[in-house]
Amino acid sequence: MVFAMTLRISGVLADAIRRAGEAAYPAECCGVLGGRVSGLKEVLQIAPMVNRRTDDPRRYLISPDDLLRITLELRDAELEVLGYYHSHPDQPAEPSEFDSEHAWPWYSYMIVRVNEGRSADLTSWVLEEDCAGMRQETLQVSTEV
Amino acid sequence: MTITVSIPTPLRGFTGGRDTIDLPGETVGQVLDGLLAAHAGLRRHLIQEDGRLRTFVNLYLNETDIRHLSSTATPVRPGDVLTIVPSIAGGSPAVETGQPLSHAEVLRYSRHLLLPEVGMAGQRKLKSARVLTIGAGGLGSPLSLYLAAAGVGTIGIVDFDVVDLTNLQRQIVHGTSTLGRPKLESAAARLQDVNPNVNVERHEIRLTAANALEIIQEYDIVVDGSDNFPTRYLVNDACVLLGKPNVYGSIFRFEGQASVFYAAEGPCYRCLYSEPPPPGLVPSCAEGGVLGVLPGIIGSIQALETIKWIIGAGDSLVGRLLLFDALKLRFRELQLRKDPACPICGANPSIRELIDYEAFCGIGAEPAYEGPEISAEDLRREMLDKGSSLVLIDVREPHEWDIAHIEGARLIPLGQLPERLGELDGHAEIVTQCHHGARSMKALALLKGAGFNRVRSLAGGIDAWADRIEVGMPRY
Numbered sequence: 001m002v003f004a005m006t007l008r009i010s011g012v013l014a015d016a017i018r019r020a021g022e023a024a025y026p027a028e029c030c031g032v033l034g035g036r037v038s039g040l041k042e043v044l045q046i047a048p049m050v051n052r053r054t055d056d057p058r059r060y061l062i063s064p065d066d067l068l069r070i071t072l073e074l075r076d077a078e079l080e081v082l083g084y085y086h087s088h089p090d091q092p093a094e095p096s097e098f099d100s101e102h103a104w105p106w107y108s109y110m111i112v113r114v115n116e117g118r119s120a121d122l123t124s125w126v127l128e129e130d131c132a133g134m135r136q137e138t139l140q141v142s143t144e145v
Numbered sequence: 146m147t148i149t150v151s152i153p154t155p156l157r158g159f160t161g162g163r164d165t166i167d168l169p170g171e172t173v174g175q176v177l178d179g180l181l182a183a184h185a186g187l188r189r190h191l192i193q194e195d196g197r198l199r200t201f202v203n204l205y206l207n208e209t210d211i212r213h214l215s216s217t218a219t220p221v222r223p224g225d226v227l228t229i230v231p232s233i234a235g236g237s238p239a240v241e242t243g244q245p246l247s248h249a250e251v252l253r254y255s256r257h258l259l260l261p262e263v264g265m266a267g268q269r270k271l272k273s274a275r276v277l278t279i280g281a282g283g284l285g286s287p288l289s290l291y292l293a294a295a296g297v298g299t300i301g302i303v304d305f306d307v308v309d310l311t312n313l314q315r316q317i318v319h320g321t322s323t324l325g326r327p328k329l330e331s332a333a334a335r336l337q338d339v340n341p342n343v344n345v346e347r348h349e350i351r352l353t354a355a356n357a358l359e360i361i362q363e364y365d366i367v368v369d370g371s372d373n374f375p376t377r378y379l380v381n382d383a384c385v386l387l388g389k390p391n392v393y394g395s396i397f398r399f400e401g402q403a404s405v406f407y408a409a410e411g412p413c414y415r416c417l418y419s420e421p422p423p424p425g426l427v428p429s430c431a432e433g434g435v436l437g438v439l440p441g442i443i444g445s446i447q448a449l450e451t452i453k454w455i456i457g458a459g460d461s462l463v464g465r466l467l468l469f470d471a472l473k474l475r476f477r478e479l480q481l482r483k484d485p486a487c488p489i490c491g492a493n494p495s496i497r498e499l500i501d502y503e504a505f506c507g508i509g510a511e512p513a514y515e516g517p518e519i520s521a522e523d524l525r526r527e528m529l530d531k532g533s534s535l536v537l538i539d540v541r542e543p544h545e546w547d548i549a550h551i552e553g554a555r556l557i558p559l560g561q562l563p564e565r566l567g568e569l570d571g572h573a574e575i576v577t578q579c580h581h582g583a584r585s586m587k588a589l590a591l592l593k594g595a596g597f598n599r600v601r602s603l604a605g606g607i608d609a610w611a612d613r614i615e616v617g618m619p620r621y
Binding site: 030095 | 233
């Protein structure tokens with residue numbers, strides 16, 4: 001099974017992820033990427049999630065209850081969970097060791113860097129087939145409305 | 146029987162692309178074994194080396210997490226759907242969190258640092274942590290001592306009491322040398338001696354609805370060592386409103402309870418006890434007594450849960466109520482569920498700010514017993530003048546009588562008084578007496594109601610007598 005494929009997202013949704021990262025700064029935001037798969041993954045909806053980790057601003061956790069609920073909601077719209085997004089306040093838009101350790105196969109993990117409250121790079125990553133680390137995947141931000 | 150297992154998208158690469166698989170089994174565990182046998186590639190993503198489910202893997206039987214059922218022993222029925230649901234976690238690159246440790250601190254905490262679950266990262270978290278303990282009494286003593294010894298950087302204590310001789314049987318943070326001094330001063334000095342690195346913040350004040358939010362919001366975790374219902378509900382509500390975990394403990398005689406109330410992840414105190422008991426129904430430790438070691442056990446459990454919470458190790462008591470029986474030496478555990486109708490942490494909360502907790506718990510609303518009183522001095526004089534025509538009835542319990550009693554008194558415990566009225570002469574002059582003067586007033590009301598007219602109650606009870614008349618009599 002090939003985990004990495006191209007992830008396509010509209011400029012509007014990409015901006016929404018940037019805004020979420022800025023709003024949560026200096027804590028991390030997190031959310032679900034919902035969409036469809038047809039050769040590539042296409043993000044059609046984003047769902048901000050409650051960060052259930054309150055003890056450490058540099059960690060995020062989406063609870064299974066929350067995830068089950070959003071999965072069923074997306075299913076009603078004939079969409080599925082393609083992956084997740086979160087922000088890295090004042091840190092590079094690259095997966096941390098903690099990200100890799102907790103990553104699931106196949107899902108796309110989008111990361112937005114937020115520098116002193118302003119969003120910067122936006123990247124997307126998937127787990128390597130051997131689970132040894134994460135590999136960057138092609139992120140297509142479409143500009144057409 | 147056969148049930149359906151629903152496979153999430155990321156794992157379908159290991160099931161030949163199938164999103165559901167029908168598998169036989171009697172329990173969740175058997176179904177799971179069958180799944181792993183048929184699709185070995187799943188194992189590394191679901192199971193850790195010791196054979197248990199990975200931390201971030203959750204199994205839902207229909208709509209319920211199996212951890213809320215009987216875990217892998219949960220029986221399954223035809224038509225059930227077992228769904229694998231990930232918890233999704235991550236974060237920024239590891240940055241050194243918490244304050245650095247000096248060489249002396251590294252040595253002091255070396256037995257912690259040897260534990261991988263604590264380590265330097267955990268010890269730094271402890272140093273950065275801010276914990277508020279409510280009360281420096283029975284629970285607050287072991288709790289604050291262990292938190293200080295463990296290196297919790299800031300310990301706030303709320304207490305406005307003074308160290309009393311009756312405290313020392315269990316309140317081990319205080320000592321004979323601090324008798325009569327404020328508990329805060331006594332505790333702070335002891336904690337500084339245990340660990341000079343700890344910053345003790347003193348709140349010499351009664352916690353009320355007017356100040357609770359302001360005080361609690363400055364801390365990461367609250368540990369409730371209070372001994373009364375109004376404070377417990379106040380602490381609970383303030384913690385729910387501020388989103389703080391509340392490490393709860395309570396003790397009575399030989400029994401104790403502990404839990405962690407954290408509304409973001411589980412039930413709160415109101416989910417467990419929606420209403421306080423009627424005032425007077427549950428005696429306090431001052432009335433009913435408490436075995437001195439008991440708060441040592443429950444308070445230590447509270448310290449343990451606090452430390453685990455700070456370093457993020459193990460399974461917390463969130464959603465579980467631990468019950469301890471010291472006489473049987475038995476621990477039991479009750480599963481607690483969040484009450485969806487909870488007035489403060491439920492779906493539609495009706496409590497959105499702190500309320501009047503004294504009124505909520507019926508304090509001040511209990512029937513006031515009033516009646517004529519007699520002072521200890523007058524009682525002594527009348528006993529000498531009138532001799533046996535004055536009947537003194539001690540309404541305490543026999544074990545209290547054994548500690549001390551007034552010569553010439555008759556023991557009739559309050560609970561036996563209604564059925565023993567026949568032993569009393571309706572025309573006699575009667576004085577009722579107890580420990581401090583409350584029970585004797587209830588006895589007076591009872592006697593008046595039964596037609597006894599010449600009844601008075603000893604003001605201040607045997608304690609006033611021992612203080613002013615028979616100096617040298619033991620007090621308790």
